[in-house]
Amino acid sequence: MTPDPxxxxxxxxxxxxxxxRRADGYHLLDSVVAFADLGDRLTAGPGDGLTVTGPFAQGVPTDDTNLIRRALDMAGAPRAVVLEKNLPHPGGIGGGSSDAAAALRLVGAVLPTEALLRLGADLPVCVAARAARMRGIGERVDPLTLPPLPAVLLHPGLDCPTGAVFSALASPDNPGQAAVPERSDAPTFLRWLAAQRNDLEPPAMSAAPGIAAALDALRGTGAALARMSGSGATCFGIYDSPEAARAAAARLDRPGWWVRATTLT
Known part of the structure; x- marks a missing residue:
């Protein structure tokens, strides 16, 4: 759990x-998830309702379709919540799920995995809010200890609908990951990471060609590895040091792109 609920x-x-892919249409995943030191912020008080502020407030629903409100209703703990939306959406970085998980932490609510999955596949891992290997449809979350990874997050300011990306996936039946080298140093982990995949990256690049440009831009700033997160459109680059990540973020800054240096753990 994050220190700040x-x-x-x-x-x-x-x-x-x-x-x-299961008979009910849900895809089975095998994913290593890390969390950034940047994100949205929530406060909660007596009452009910949702107010959204911040640079990405536009387009965030405040009615009962919002995951924050759904999670609190499911927990039987309605609150008046203020969400400072700092992350682009949709972005493949679990913003809505992480918001809902933070709301549950704020009120001290614990929901069973089955209930979390009704809200979304990312809810179980976002509730834990620490590095993990996530499998199945999101129900299996095994904590990991990863080295801190200096990184840059880049959202190229384009839409990449999740449904279209999964529909364009060449095959739902692909090999899982090799065993994760836990408690390794960064070079060892990066060698392992480079041999793994994001199977949604090729169909996402077809649906939104700007993703390829974002990945090329990250590689052009010396990223040791550049890859897309989730179903897109946010991409990440991993660098040798925090200083290199900050320098790369400064070079990548341009109109229409959301670029942030961070550390992934």
Whole structure:
């Protein structure tokens, strides 16, 4: 759990292997997830309702379709919540799920995994808010200890609908990941990471060609590895040091792109 219960960190899929599809249509995943030191922020008080502020407030629903309100209703703990929306959406970085998880932490509510999955596949891992290997449809979350990874997050300011990306996936039946080298140093972990995949990256690049440009831009600033998170459109680059990540973020800054240096853990 994050030390600050009102902080909703960006969730980054360092890997995302699609390993099957159930009869009910849900895809099976094998993913290593890390969390950034930047994200949205929530405060809660007596009453009910949702107010959204921040640079990405526009387009966030405040009615009963919002995951924050749904989670609190499910927990039987309605509150008047103020959400400072700092993360782009939709972005493949679990913003809505992380917000809902933070809301549950704020009120001290614990929901069973089955209930969390009704809200979304990312809810179980976002409730834990720490590095993990996530499998199945999101119900299996095994904590990991990863080295701190200096990184840059880049959202190229385009839409990448999740449904269209999954529909364009060449096959839902792909190999899972190799065993994760836990408690390793950063070079060892990066060598392992480079040999893994995000199976949604190719279909996402077809649906939104700007993702390829974002990945090329990250590689052009010396990223040791550049990959898309989730179903897109946010991409990440991993660097040798926090200084290199900050320098890369400064070079990548341009109109229409959301670019932030961060550390993933």
């Amino acid at each position: 009102g902080f909703a960190p960006a969730k980054i899929n360092l890997t995302l292997h699609v390993t099957g």
